[in-house]
Amino acid sequence: MDALGIPASTVEYNIGKLLKSGFVEKKKNFFWSKKGKKIVMYELSNKSILISPNRGTSEKLKSLLPGFILTLTGTFAVWVFDTIKSGNIQNNVAQDYVIQNSQKMILENVPELSNGMSNVIQANAVWGWFLSGGILALLIFAMVNWRKL
Known part of the structure; x- marks a missing residue:
């Protein structure tokens, strides 16, 4: 000593x-x-010691980046699919509906036109739900596994 x-x-x-x-x-x-x-x-004693540096917050967020990219790619794919699938059909139906009944609807019932158009607009919001669900899942994963990241 x-x-x-x-x-x-x-x-x-x-x-x-x-x-x-x-x-x-x-x-x-x-x-x-x-x-x-x-x-x-x-x-x-016959033990090994592993010393590794602490990962900073920026490195932890970088580890979540692939998940965000995958979520955005999936959201874009859902948006494209939804646009192709429902866009053509609904636009044709809406156009036919408006063309056939435009004068009659304008003169008699304007709220009916707005109801029909709101149904067309509401059908295209699937990608928003997909995006918010994906981001929520990533945030929950990050909170649960923050120390392990």
Whole structure:
């Protein structure tokens, strides 16, 4: 302890912590000091230590980036599919409906026209639900696994 320049209590405390963690083990051998006290010998245990740097917040967010890209790509695919599928059919139906009944509807019942058009507009909101669900799933995943990321 004199050679290290630290107090004996510090050495004893640190050896106790190393024993408790399992990095150091007591040897079966011991020897006696000049004063007649039993001196225990220690040896290193056969354990590996992995030291890695802490990941910052920016690195954790970068690990979520592929999920966001996949969500945006899926949202775009849903939007394209929905536009192709429902856009052609609904536009044709809406155009036919408006052309056939335009004068009659304008003169008699304007709210009926707005109801018909609102149904056409509401049918195209599937991609918004897909996007919000994907982002919500990523946020829940990030909150649950934040320490592991």
